[in-house]
Amino acid sequence: MSNKQKDYWTSFISGGCAGVCAKTVISPFERIKLLYLTRSTQFTYKAAIQDAIYVYQHHGLINFWRGNQANVLRIFPQSAINFSTFDYLRRRFAPDREDKTIMRKIRLFLCGLTSGIVAQSIAYPFDFLRTRLAMQKDAFLYKNIYDAALKIYKIEGFMSFYSGLPIGIIGVGIYHGSGFFSFTLMKEYLLEQYPWVAKHKSTDFAIGASGAIIAQVLAYPFDIVKKRMQGQNVLFQQGEIQAMTSTWMQIKTIYRVEGIIKGFYKGVSLNFIKAPLSSGTAWTVKNSVNRLLNKNYDF
Template identity: 30%
Template sequence: MQTDARVGGSRAGISVDDGCSRKFLRQHHHRTTQPEHQHHSQIGTLSHLIAGGVAGAVSKTCTAPLARLTILFQVQGMHSDASTLKKASIWHEASRIVREEGFKAFWKGNLVTIAHRLPYSAVNFYAYERYKKFLQSIPGLESHRENWGADVCVRLLGGGMAGVTAASVSYPLDLVRTRLAAQRNVIYYRGIWHALSTICKDEGFLGLYKGLGATLLGVGPSIAISFSVYETSRSYWQSQRPNDSSVLVGLACGSLSGIASSTVTFPLDLVRRRMQLEGAAGQARVYKTGLVGTFRHITKAEGLRGLYRGILPEYFKVVPGVGIVFMVYETMKILLAHTPADE
């Protein structure tokens, strides 16, 4: 949820494809480079931010076809009679996109995804450091900085608060991304700025924040599940096979945590996507009773399985998403460490 925060998929805070991989990178980086703290300081905050932003952008671009398929499946039953819907088929939908829209259509909305990733990463990174310092200064926690439990609590709370902040600030771009990606043959929104202005004109400024509640609601569970599954699986693996490559362990455990987080928080992400499309392109509203009412409407019309439309392509993008982020992030850190500005 996004984490992007699937929630985020976007999920806000720590999303499935972004959050678990970022957490994996942060912990792997801390574990493998702790003796090289001076090198970590050498490349600086800005360089880490650039490396993270580029890694996220490359990963999102490579997995964009699967991300668009996920969105198309998620909104499949929104304006259709659920009884007439066929079983979701990735190959059938992918073939339809190529046949009717062209191969480039797999990347519809990807530009705004990249545009969203930069401010989201920047705000998330900055807010996390500020929230962490604030929490550590609270009386009671200040004297327990070396306590593992207190440190985990600070990281979870700081990550959750940073996720909420970043998601709220950058949410309009996430909504625009969904609307661009959900367009099929009829093009109503011609680009990022046209979509932003059209939504404000048709639905008012608050129209840019449709579905924000579902996004923020998924932040806590996404972080908690990703963190606990990653830590538990990594500890168990290393206790059983201590000589295995740390990269392999991190990639496998990061992917597993992403799958677990996606499974639990996917219904919230689906509801978020559908609420984001409420009133899009002048269509009639379908869900008029808020977050809880939307859940009830979907389960009544489509059954519990309706809450998991598109989960398969979401699973498929977790492993390559984590792997690509890791490789690009580490490569960018090496390149930035040798730039004249950092030397």
């Protein structure tokens, strides 16, 4: 195996481990958030806490990780492809850390954008199943991921697993493009100016968390629309909504009924806790595993 192939598979493994750890840590936040993102119910911290208490009292602590099996099945290949693709593209198209030009910065952003889109496209059905499993509060239609996949396929057809994909690709491209871009530039600055702290785990966590906040602001509205598209069929079956709509109609409905802030940024304050925790954990695990597998890894 060549050094380039070894570097790719090292990044693939470390990226997959990073994603699994990060998503498992924040799964309870996702469980509560998805109760709101897939519906027009207004999000408040008081209501979210009440729902968390309700879930705990009626279904137990483990129910906060409902759908996490689908998340793990999705996130390992998605995160592995995401990180390894970015590392590959970064080494090929923007390898020179001494290059401070705007063109290299654009290339770094495009590397992150491309890696996010590739990973999301491949793993999207698992993201869809995760949403369906986690969005239900009571009267669960699906027993587990396998039951969900079978019922959805029989009732809604194969293409239902890709509901919301176009808008999802735009959002994930912006999220990962800005996230990888921010992390890379901040990490390279520290490697250059403060090399003695650059490789600390706490540094990886702090930089990853900071980049996630920036990415959230830019990409969050696209995620809202994607989740609505993923969840509308089950809400229609349960009678919570009266009709199925297109992506464009979802956008117009959210804007008209809920507004920009309360609609497109519903629950974003919760994401300002969840996303930094997730991204910080992911980058910490990713770089730690990378250094464990490759002692020459210097990022």
